[in-house]
Amino acid sequence: MNQDELKRLVGQAAADYVQQNVASGAVIGVGTGSTANCFIDALAAIKDRYRGAVSSSEASTARLRAHGIAVLDLNEVDNLPVYVDGADEIDAQGHMIKGGGGALTREKIVASIAREFVCVVDASKLVPVLGAFPLPVEVIPMAQAAVTRALAAQGGAPALRRTADGKPYLTDNGNVILDWSGLQIEDPVALETRVNQIPGVVTVGLFAQRGADICLMGTPQGVQRATYRA
Structure with missing residues (x-):
């Protein structure tokens, strides 16, 4: 199949x-x-x-x-x-x-x-380990740059999600998404907690x-x- x-x-x-x-x-x-x-x-x-x-x-x-x-x-x-x-x-x-x-x-x-x-x-x-798929992080638009820096400081490479015509992708809530690639998430619960505490983050796509x-x-x-x- x-x-x-x-x-x-x-x-x-x-x-x-x-x-x-x-x-x-x-x-x-x-x-x-x-x-x-x-x-x-x-x-x-x-x-x-x-x-x-x-x-x-x-x-x-x-x-x-x-x-x-x-x-x-x-x-x-x-x-x-x-x-x-x-x-x-x-x-x-x-x-x-x-x-x-x-x-x-x-x-x-x-x-x-x-x-x-x-x-x-x-x-x-x-x-076996989460992270090959880029981790989505929904962010209030005014915090995009600040959250990008905060994520990059922890490793990996966060990038703004864009539509096919190059515009920022917007969620149903009117926010942007950073797709955070290059991760190996050994402790999903701890990372979920840490990312959700960054000002401007609405939520992270870790369900741990x-x-x-x-x-x-x-x-x-x-x-x-x-x-x-x-």
């Missing part, structure tokens, strides 16, 4: 997991990106079981609504039984790099109130303090499941 087929396979597996483990009438947390899109497409077949979804991006909101799935504001929801999202990298402890699609802050907010984080990836995303509880990984042999937290 190619990568797109693996993503569809794991997206369907996530929808099956939700159907088997989440009571009807619940609200489902939904992430952003190509694998999350496959989950949204599969979720559409069982949408009548659930009250709706909370979305982590404008793009996912549009896809959910196109399937006739109600999208609720997070402020209207007391709790989420599950949050399903992809990752750019995941390690053997369930720590992740996320934010390649630019939705890291909203993803982290939604994940923070979910009882269970189900990560959906293809096997190429499993790594609140990592995945379960990973559903698409492989040529089928979907493999890893559990990190009881």
